[in-house]
Amino acid sequence: xxxxxxxxxxxxxxxxxxxxxxxxxxxxxxxxxxxxxxxxxxxxxxxxxxxxxxxxxxxxxxxxxxxxxxxxxxxxxxxxxxxxxxxxxxxxxxxxxxxxxxxxxxxxxxxxxxxxxxxxxxxxxxxxxxxxxxxxxxxxxxxxxxxxxxxxxxxxxxxxxxxxxxxxxxxxxxxxxxxxxxxxxxxxxxxxxxxxxxxxxxxxxxxxxxxxxxxxxxxxxxxxxxxxxxxxxxxxxxxxxxxxxxxxxxxxxxxxxxxxxxxxxxxxxxxxxxxxxxxxxxxxxxxxxxxxxxxxxxxxxxxxxxxxxxxxxxxxxxxxxxxxxxxxxxxxxxxxxxxxxxxxxxxxxxxxxxxxxxxxxxxxxxxxxxxxxxxxxxxxxxxxxxxxxxxxxxxxxxxxxxxxxxxxxxxxxxxxxxxxxxxxxxxxxxxxxxxxxxxxxxxxxxxxxxxxxxxxxxxxxxxxxxxxxxxxxxxxxxxxxxxxxxxxxxxxxxxxxxxxxxxxxxxxxxxxxxxxxxxxxxxxxxxxxxxxxxxxxxxxxxxxxxxxxxxxxxxxxxxxxxxxxxxxxxxxxxxxxxxxxxxxxxxxxxxxxxxxxxxxxxxxxxxxxxxxxxxxxxxxxxxxxxxxxxxxxxxxxxxxxxxxxxxxxxxxxxxxxxxxxxxxxxxxxxxxxxxxxxxxxxxxxxxxxxxxxxxxxxxxxxxxxxxxxxxxxxxxxxxxxxxxxxxxxxxxxxxxxxxxxxxxxxxxxxxxxxxxxxxxxxxxxxxxxxxxxxxxxxxxxxxxxxxxxxxxxxxxxxxxxxxxxxxxxxxxxxxxxxxxxxxxxxxxxxxxxxxxxxxxxxxxxxxxxxx
Numbered sequence: 134x135x136x137x138x139x140x141x142x143x144x145x146x147x148x149x150x151x152x153x154x155x156x157x158x159x160x161x162x163x164x165x166x167x168x169x170x171x172x173x174x175x176x177x178x179x180x181x182x183x184x185x186x187x188x189x190x191x192x193x194x195x196x197x198x199x200x201x202x203x204x205x206x207x208x209x210x211x212x213x214x215x216x217x218x219x220x221x222x223x224x225x226x227x228x229x230x231x232x233x234x235x236x237x238x239x240x241x242x243x244x245x246x247x248x249x250x251x252x253x254x255x256x257x258x259x260x261x262x263x264x265x266x267x268x269x270x271x272x273x274x275x276x277x278x279x280x281x282x283x284x285x286x287x288x289x290x291x292x293x294x295x296x297x298x299x300x301x302x303x304x305x306x307x308x309x310x311x312x313x314x315x316x317x318x319x320x321x322x323x324x325x326x327x328x329x330x331x332x333x334x335x336x337x338x339x340x341x342x343x344x345x346x347x348x349x350x351x352x353x354x355x356x357x358x359x360x361x362x363x364x365x366x367x368x369x370x371x372x373x374x375x376x377x378x379x380x381x382x383x384x385x386x387x388x389x390x391x392x393x394x395x396x397x398x399x400x401x402x403x404x405x406x407x408x409x410x411x412x413x414x415x416x417x418x419x420x421x422x423x424x425x426x427x428x429x430x431x432x433x434x435x436x437x438x439x440x441x442x443x444x445x446x447x448x449x450x451x452x453x454x455x456x457x458x459x460x461x462x463x464x465x466x467x468x469x470x471x472x473x474x475x476x477x478x479x480x481x482x483x484x485x486x487x488x489x490x491x492x493x494x495x496x497x498x499x500x501x502x503x504x505x506x507x508x509x510x511x512x513x514x515x516x517x518x519x520x521x522x523x524x525x526x527x528x529x530x531x532x533x534x535x536x537x538x539x540x541x542x543x544x545x546x547x548x549x550x551x552x553x554x555x556x557x558x559x560x561x562x563x564x565x566x567x568x569x570x571x572x573x574x575x576x577x578x579x580x581x582x583x584x585x586x587x588x589x590x591x592x593x594x595x596x597x598x599x600x601x602x603x604x605x606x607x608x609x610x611x612x613x614x615x616x617x618x619x620x621x622x623x624x625x626x627x628x629x630x631x632x633x634x635x636x637x638x639x640x641x642x643x644x645x646x647x648x649x650x651x652x653x654x655x656x657x658x659x660x661x662x663x664x665x666x667x668x669x670x671x672x673x674x675x676x677x678x679x680x681x682x683x684x685x686x687x688x689x690x691x692x693x694x695x696x697x698x699x700x701x702x703x704x705x706x707x708x709x710x711x712x713x714x715x716x717x718x719x720x721x722x723x724x725x726x727x728x729x730x731x732x733x734x735x736x737x738x739x740x741x742x743x744x745x746x747x748x749x750x751x752x753x754x755x756x757x758x759x760x761x762x763x764x765x766x767x768x769x770x771x772x773x774x775x776x777x778x779x780x781x782x783x784x785x786x787x788x789x790x791x792x793x794x795x796x797x798x799x800x801x802x803x804x805x806x807x808x809x810x811x812x813x814x815x816x817x818x819x820x821x822x823x824x825x826x827x828x829x830x831x832x833x834x835x836x837x838x839x840x841x842x843x844x845x846x847x848x849x850x851x852x853x854x855x856x857x858x859x860x861x862x863x864x865x866x867x868x869x870x871x872x873x874x875x876x877x878x879x880x881x882x883x884x885x886x887x888x889x890x891x892x893x894x895x896x897x898x899x900x901x902x903x904x905x906x907x908x909x910x911x912x913x914x915x916x917x918x919x920x921x922x923x924x925x926x927x928x929x930x931x932x933x934x935x936x937x938x939x940x941x942x943x944x945x946x947x948x949x950x951x952x953x954x955x956x957x958x959x960x961x962x963x964x965x966x967x968x969x970x971x972x973x974x975x976x977x978x979x980x981x982x983x984x
Contacts, residue, residue, distance in 0.1 A: 137176075142450045149444050150437045157436075159429065163418050165436045166397075167404050167411035168370070181443060183240040183336075183370050183403050185229075187222050187279065187289070188259055188520040189733065191473075194229050194237060197522040198222075198476040198734070201487040202711050203245060203271075205730025207261035208752040208794075209486035210827040211851050212274035218483055219244075219278020221476040223288040226279075227468040239446045240336060240370070241279055241289045246272040246324040247299050247340075249756045250779060251768050253683040255302035258518060258673060258711025258730065259294075262755035263779040263791065265320055266846050266868055269327025276333035286463045287335065290442045292370060293328055295340035296359065297321055297349055301768050302682045306375075306382045309343035310771045311930040313920050315839075318872035318879070320773060320781075322358060329362045335442060336368040339401070341375055346931035348385050350375050355400040368438040370403040371396070377406050377413060393417040394426035402435040474525045477734065484732040484739035489752035490795040496705060496724035498746025498797060499664055505538045506662035507531045508546050508655045508697055509669045510578060510690070511709045516731050517612070518673030518711065524734050530668050530707065533741030544658040546667075546693045548577045549590065549649035555627060555642065560604075562589045567596065567604035574648055580675045581689025584634065585620045586611055596620070598633040604640060616674045652693050656700035665701045666744065667694060670709035673731060677712060685762055686715035694719050707740060713758040715788065728754075746797060749824035751851070753794035753893070756780075760788045774840055775924060780894050781842035792846075792893035798824040798856070802898035805890055812847075812864045814890050814899060818854035825853040829891060830864035834871075835902070836884030838910055838948050839923065841871060844894050864890070873910055874921035881907035912950040912967065917983040919971075923947045927973075934981045937973030945970045946983075954983055 138144060139153035154162070156176055164171050172180040186192040189200045200206065200218050209215065222243075229237040245259040248268050254260075261271040272293065281288030298310030298321055312321060328334040337359060339349040347353075350371055360367060379385050379392035386392045393404070393414065404414045421427045443449065447463035490497070499505075507513070507530065515527040535541050551572050552560040559572035574590040587596040594606040597618040611618035619634035628642030659665035669690045677683040688694070688708070698704040698719070705725040708714060709732070720726055729752070732739055743750050757780045759765060764785050766776035773779050780791035798820030805814045812830050829849045834841040847866040854860060866888065873880035886905050891897040919935040927942030928935050935944055937960075946969045956962035956971065959978045963970045971983055 136451060140449055140451055146441055146444045149449070150440050153440060153449075154433055154437055162432055162436045163415055163422075164411060165439070166418060166432065167414045168406070169409045169411060170439070171411075179448070180235050181448070182235075182238045183439070184405065185226055185238055185241045186520050187226055187241040187243045188245065189218070190222055190522045191225050191229060192520045192522050195523055196525040197225050197229075197474050198480050199517070199522045199524050200480050200483050201732040201736070202258045202518065202521075202730040203261055204249070204258050204711060204755060205487035205732060206275070206483060207267065207271045207755045208489055208730065209483070209851075210267070210753050210755075210849055211486055212270050214483060214486055215271050215274040216278040217479060219275040220281070220288075221278070221479050223279040223281065224468060225473050225476070226289050227465050228470045228472040231468060232470040239287070239289045240292060240442060242292045242294060242338065243279065244272045244275045244291070244328070245294045246328065247295055248320060248324050250300045250771065250773060251765065252686060252713045252756060252759070253677070253765070253768055254300045255677050255682045256679055257677070259520065263757060264755070264781070264846050265323040266848070267755060268324040272324065273328040273331045273333045276328045277331070280333060280335065281465065283464055285445070286447050286465060287442070287445045288465045290336055290446060291334045292336035292338050293325055293334045294338045295349075295372065296325055296337050297340060297352060297354065298344045298771055299340035299342050299349070300771065301342070302680050305680075306341045306378050307343070308769060309346050309929070309931075312344055312771055313922065313930060314874050314877075315774060315872045316772055322354075325359065326362050329359065329367060330364070332364050334367070335365070335445070336370055338370050338372055339375070341372055341378070343383065348379050348383055350379065350401060351385070351395055351399045353399070360400065366438060366441060368402045368442055369400050371401055371405045373405045374407070376401070376404045389413065389417040390420040390424060391426060394421035397421075397427050397431050397435055402438040480733050481735040481738060484729070484735040485742065485748055487729050487732055487752050488739055488743040488750045489728045489754055489793075490725075490743070490750040491728055491789050491793070492720055492723065492726040493795050494724040496703065497744060499537070499705075499744050501537050501745060502539045503663040504540045505534055506542045506544065506658040506665045506701070507534055508544045508658060508665060508667045509693070510545060510547065511670045511707075512545070512666070512668040513543055515734070515736055516673055516709075517610070518731060519614075519679055521731075521733070527734050528737040530666070530737040530740050533737035533739075534666065534744070537741060537745040542658045542662060544655045545576065545651065546655040546690070546697075547579075547651040548647050549574055549651070550577050551575070551646040551648060552641070552643040553646055560643065562592060562594075562606045565592070565594065565605055565607040567606050579689060580672060581687070582676045582684055583621050584676055585622055585631075586618050586672070586675070587620065598636045598638060602636055602638045611672060611674045619675060652696045655693060656696045659697045659701040659704065662701060663703065665697050665704040666707060667697050667704055668707045668709060669694070671711060673711055682768060683712070686713065686759060686765075687762070688714040688716055691717055691719055694723075698722055705744065707744075709736070713756060715759060715761050720788065746822075749797040749822055750794065751796060751825035751827065753792050753827045754789055755791070757783060757787045757791050758789040760786070781845060784843065787895070790893050790895040792827070792829050793896070794827070794893070796824045796826070798822045800826045800854070800892065802890060805888075805899035805901055807888055807901055807903045810866050812866060812888050812890060813861060814864070815859055815861050816852060816854070817859040818856055821856055823853065823855045825851055826892065827851050828862045828864065829893065830866060831889045831891075831894060831897075832866060832869055833887040833889070834869070834882065834884065835887055837871070837882055839871065844889065846894070869905060874918075875910060875913050880910065881905065883907040883909050912948050913946065914950045914952070917946050917949070917969070919944065919980045919982055921946070931979070934979045937976065937978040937980070939976045940973060943970055943972040957983065
């Protein structure tokens with residue numbers, strides 16, 4: 134019997150979708166809007182669900198290859214490597230799908246392409262860079278690897294996260310990110326446009342927050358911008374519980390029916406809500422249809438977009454495919470579960486490239502056979518994060534160093550304590566049960582910001598609180614969505630009370646009996662060694678994670694750093710973290726500082742090889758490391774232009790600049806030329822060892838009518854050179870444009886541009902000034918849309934209006950043509966030359982335009 138048309142792989146996907154939609158009932162279509170799409174047995178459709186987490190390897194599915202965190206992968210500045218990691222992850226996702234097609238769907242949720250505007254963001258580890266060009270390049274590379282290169286079939290269906298203006302966790306569902314046109318088009322949108330326009334990403338997930346007062350899931354930009362970039366269409370899937378937020382936490386609309394109708398009309402295709410229970414989605418959409426809030430055609434359009442992904446994933450093709458038509462054979466169907474966890478060599482390569490040498494005063498590489506003291510919370514532990522897979526094995530830094538050193542002494546550098554109650558009894562642990570009785574000893578980890586974790590020495594399990602509020606010691610590591618192993622110590626007259634951060638319950642008071650002074654023990658170990666390797670960083674589940682931003686950049690273990698380097702001046706600091714730190718000047722007293730993101734299963738081997746010179750480090754920072762919190766604006770200030778944030782606009786002196794990373798060799802730049810939008814430069818390895826250089830091209834607009842970046846990355850190229858080797862590197866300058874608010878489009882202004890080539894945004898090795906042909910922007914005439922201001926103070930953005938938050942708040946416009954204009958109600962207008970300033974006479978004034 135001939136197959137149904139939607140089963141025919143020879144037909145275009147659009148025709149197959151149309152045929153299948155015509156065979157579904159209205160009720161079945163509504164049910165298919167939910168993340169967990171039910172089976173339709175009468176048509177042979179299996180159950181399907183969107184969303185497998187694959188941020189840096191497959192997560193939440195048992196042991197699988199774990200690669201470095203996304204910010205670590207990007208630190209390679211190697212799109213080819215990142216693409217191969219994406220490919221390996223996509224292959225393992227296919228392997229899991231082969232094992233259980235329903236449990237492990239092929240719509241994968243990654244990469245995260247939100248620019249890393251503020252390093253305090255709790256999800257900093259998930260993104261790639263503070264620069265939109267680098268973010269787009271890495272996002273495109275990873276998504277390309279995930280999707281595969283077959284012209285018809287997808288290996289997996291990658292989903293970009295999180296559209297749009299999302300860089301804060303605190304109150305993330307109810308805060309609004311103010312994005313004026315220049316910030317929107319120059320900084321935020323390019324990160325998403327690159328992977329979508331390249332056809333690498335086939336789906337997008339909106340963010341929890343609001344943008345200019347509108348929930349991101351309802352943003353008109355979904356249709357006005359996002360879908361205009363997609364060559365083969367794009368599906369839009371919601372974040373978890375976000376659909377019900379519209380009429381819930383956000384109270385943007387009064388009822389769930391109105392909220393769901395608005396979401397569909399805005400372009401949402403799949404509702405991730407109420408976990409696996411579709412009741413709210415089905416009832417709300419059904420009511421919305423009945424009440425005329427949404428047309429059935431809109432529902433059908435949404436369902437069709439997700440079905441198109443399923444067709445492209447090969448789900449509805451006959452099995453087996455017709456061998457007489459090899460072009461129709463899905464090449465990814467043959468992948469089996471044997472591939473899961475088989476990419477250890479690639480994990481090691483990625484971990485090596487993620488190592489960034491921040492400082493080196495001839496301390497590195499270490500001499501083989503040295504006596505080492507390996508100290509710190511991260512010396513003998515490899516940390517998983519919320520979006521990492523289960524490590525199939527792990528190589529710690531201590532274990533890696535033991536392969537090179539003559540001896541290794543280990544000290545964790547934390548206090549060992551007992552907790553004595555007022556009646557003299559001690560807190561004890563037996564079989565995971567915690568109570569007063571036999572004295573237990575605990576290793577106390579102080580993560581800063583007033584948070585401790587306590588590990589029972591006997592069982593090596595962490596103290597926590599069960600859901601019923603009782604103390605337990607069962608967790609091998611702090612973790613889970615609600616991290617119940619976190620305690621906030623509170624000093625009272627009776628002693629220290631331990632308040633559980635999640636449960637809010639108090640235990641104690643206790644007298645803290647310190648049995649081992651962790652800092653003293655660490656200093657003693659350091660003093661006996663040739664070199665002390667101090668390995669510190671963050672636990673990805675503590676102070677800076679999804680739902681929680683950091684409150685400070687300061688490294689919490691600086692007392693330990695100071696004590697160890699005073700005991701042994703030959704101290705190498707290795708930082709393992711998902712974000713930058715401020716070091717309070719300690720870096721000046723350390724002969725070497727190294728950073729890597731949490732590097733997965735091969736982290737320790739890669740770090741050890743780097744320290745001993747088995748390879749020359751070549752990682753580069755993808756975001757600015759600031760000296761202190763004072764260098765940062767408010768975390769909710771998304772206007773990087775006005776706030777002077779990120780390397781693009783920061784005028785201060787960073788601790789370590791964007792693009793920074795040292796090597797064990799040296800590189801010389803020469804013969805910089807410029808022609809037809811391309812810079813060409815010769816790079817020579819003038820050192821004694823082979824190494825990779827990341828050649829970076831920046832620009833600075835010298836004659837612009839508007840404020841432009843101090844420096845802006847144009848392009849980059851990673852080149853590996855043997856000693857004495859030379860390469861001619863060609864770098865395009867495709868990012869000379871800015872968003873012109875007078876014409877509402879990208880514009881390259883005619884004028885002088887300084888082109889700078891070097892090893893970082895601050896380490897410039899060659900420069901020239903080029904006259905670039907372009908446009909001359911005429912002065913502003915006519916009505917001035919309020920959102921197109923050039924500077925401001927004390928305002929918020931809501932829809933297309935500027936809201937003045939206080940009397941005296943203002944917006945200003947530059948380069949305005951002379952002419953009569955009147956002040957909107959409750960404002961006053963002042964003009965000086967070609968500049969116009971509009972000042973509010975009271976709080977709450979709203980202005981859409983100045984005429």
